[in-house]
Amino acid sequence: MTAADSRSLWRQRGRGRDPLTAETCPALATGVDFEPTGEGSVWLATVQGVPSARLSRAVVDLLTAMDGRTPVSALRVRFAPEATDESVLRLVERFRDNGLLAGGASRPPGRVAYRPPFTLQFATLRAPALFAHLDRLVVPVPRRAALAAVAAVLVAGAVAAILQAGDLRNVLTRPLPLTGFVVVVVALGLATLFHEAAHGLTLTRLGGRPRRAGFMLFYLTPAFFVDVTDGWRLADRRHRVAIALAGPAVHATAAAVAMLAALGLPASTARETLLLLAISCTVVVLVNLIPFVRFDGYIALMSALDEPNLRGRTVRDGAGFLARVLFGGPRQPQALERWWSVPFGLCCLIAPVVMVLFAVVRTAQLLAGGGPGASLVVLALESVVVVVGVALLVRALIRVRRSGVSRTRLVAVTAALAVGTVAAGILIPVPTAATLGYWVDDDRVVLVRGGADAGADIPDGARVILSTRGILANENRGEGRTAVRPAAEAEVPIEALYPVRVPGVTVAATAVAEVEVTGERSALPAAGQARVELGTTPLWHALWAAAVSPLATPTSEEERG
Structure with a gap:
């Protein structure tokens, strides 16, 4: 046995499968079929009707010759005499991983499917009929007219964003109305539903069939999904790219429309909500277009290059x-x-x-x-x-x-x-800081922590940076030095501890120190975030202090005593 054969045996035993050797007699799996794509010598391999790989005619001939009686060595001599046994074994291993050979991958996912490490899907298998019905309800629009309209809206939205740059900065760096935040969360959920529907509807209109659609927990985050694997049946790679980009186009259009609507409103909660929605949809688009993870940008790139997997x-x-x-x-x-x-x-x-x-x-x-x-x-x-x-x-x-x-x-x-x-x-020493909230109480600037009593060691005379508390960013507004005082219970505005605001609503907190502000105080908000500089400490200690130490903080006078 050669060293290459030994490595192949090791890999297969580690996966709990029969090891592949030159004498293995592979067999085509049940339910595997090959369909011409209309692209010359390119064929589509399907497993239980689900596209699995795009293959050349020569590879299709090799697979169809795998009858469970012919060893790999004989297949190599017949179909690839210039190749080595090791290279052919790797090819056979890949076929088995894709579910094309007996003993390979499990059957395609059904109504409930788990994808490691943290994705759980709940689907309906009636997606083809669902999207066919939806396709009949949607009024067909000429493709060029639709693209021109979307492009015009996106350009107008970009101009509106430039005109509102200062307001967008404020939305990012300041606490948001809680009602507006809830509205944005609901609107993003609906936009995600339309995003996935756009994938399925585009596939249907171009002649494909979405096999599954439903709800999933994606890394513990709820989301919708539509299985558009059938897009690989389409001969024109531009159609596959269009299917992938249809979803981000929905979020991009929603961002532009929200930006334009905000442009016509005076300063208000509704305007802040629309600007936050526009920013959120833009972030969704940008993240979706990252080509290095299995998002829509990756699928579009894969389709444009015609390189499956x-x-x-x-x-x-x-x-x-x-x-x-x-x-x-x-x-x-x-x-x-x-x-x-x-x-x-x-x-x-x-x-x-x-x-x-x-x-x-x-x-x-x-x-x-x-x-x-x-x-x-x-x-x-x-x-x-x-x-x-x-x-x-x-x-x-x-x-x-x-x-x-x-x-x-x-x-x-x-x-x-x-x-x-x-x-x-x-x-390695790293700078450390304690992150707290602050609250302007009459002429005092008070540092607070959440909870009825969350006292911690805040050094006297430490430098403090006072800033706004925003959803995505903070804006420095002042600084000073700590003046430690005995811990005392307090009721503070909610924006002192969280990046939302609700007029008249306070939360329980513990005042742990005051701040002697240096310089002008006029730009200082009534509440926000404070970072107390604590010097440097080893990296591991800093991580432990940030993640675990707050849990060990005494919560009552009896525990401290």
């Missing part, structure tokens, strides 16, 4: 590059023969990490100073991220080991990286 193949190339550089792994043929496959795959590996960390950090900032309850939410979120991150890291190391790298080098490099990470967390 683009992300999976480039991630495999990027991970192989890292395994080779870090662990001395064997050089593997690229899964995608493009010069940018490796950098694109590395970006696909990094982008989800950056997005998750940004979401966690911003959530922690929004809830900072909200007391033990808010800290518990942040700690739970951080714990989920850490657990999932460790699990993914362990799986990655297992894959690296199965690729044939030296066990000694794998252990040595992993240990060196772990020791380096721990040492960096101990030795």
Whole structure:
């Protein structure tokens, strides 16, 4: 047995499947069919009627020859005599992963489906009839006229945004009316429903059939979805791109319309609500167009390049590059023969990490100073991220080991990286700050924490930055020095602790210090966020203090005594 055969055996045993060797006799799975696409030699492979891959005629001939009696070695001699057994085995393994061969992937998802690590879908299988009925209800509009109208609205919305730049800044950096915030959340839910409906309706109008549609929990976030995999049956790749971009076009149009409506209103809660809706829809569009995660931008790019499973193949190339550089792994043929496959795959590996960390950090900032309850939410979120991150890291190391790298080098490099990470967390000093709320009480500026009693060690004379408390950003309005006072219970405006405002509504808090403001106080809002600079501390200590320490804060005089 060759070294390559040994690596293949290791990979297959690790996945709980029969190992693939040159003497394996693969068989086509039940329910697999091949359909011409009308694009010359390109064929579509389907599993239980669901498109799975786009193949050349030569590959279709190879698959149809897999009858369960012919070994891989004989198939190689017949169809690819210039290839090696290892390369053909990798191809067979990919076919099995796609569900084209017996013993491969499970059947296509049905009414309830789980997609690791954190996606749970609840679907109806009557989506084809549903969207066919919807297609009959929607008045057909010439494509060019529709595109021209959407383009005109988007341009007008962009002009309106420029004219309202200052107001948009205020919406981002100041507390928002709670009623407006609730309206925006509901409107975003409806916009998401129309977003997904646009995907399905566009596919239907172009001759495809949405197979499933429904509701899902996507990384614990509720959302709608429509399965448009059938779009791969369409011969014109421009149609597949149009299906992918139909959803973002809905949010972009909603943003432009909201921006134009706000332009015609005087300063009011309604205007702030419309501006927040416009900003939120714009953010949805920008996030959706990121090509490195499985959002609409990625699907549009994949369709435009006519490269199915683009992300999976480039991630495999990027991970192989890292395994080779870090662990001395064997050089593997690229899964995608493009010069940018490796950098694109590395970006696909990094982008989800950056997005998750940004979401966690911003959530922690929004809830900072909200007391033990808010800290518990942040700690739970951080714990989920850490657990999932460790699990993914362990799986990655297992894959690296199965690729044939030296066990000694794998252990040595992993240990060196772990020791380096721990040492960096101990030795690297980072600036730290306590995030609280502040409240202007007559002539005093009082620092407060959420809860009936959430006292903490605030040093006397520490520098304090006073700012607004906005949904997406804060604006510095003043600074001063702390003057520590005995902790005392207080009722403060809600915007002192959270980025929303409700006239006349107060929340329980604990006043822990006052601020001796330096400079002009006229620009200081009545309540907002305060950051007390605490000097520097090792990275690990800073993370622990931010995530865990607030939970350990005494909550009563008896506990402190």
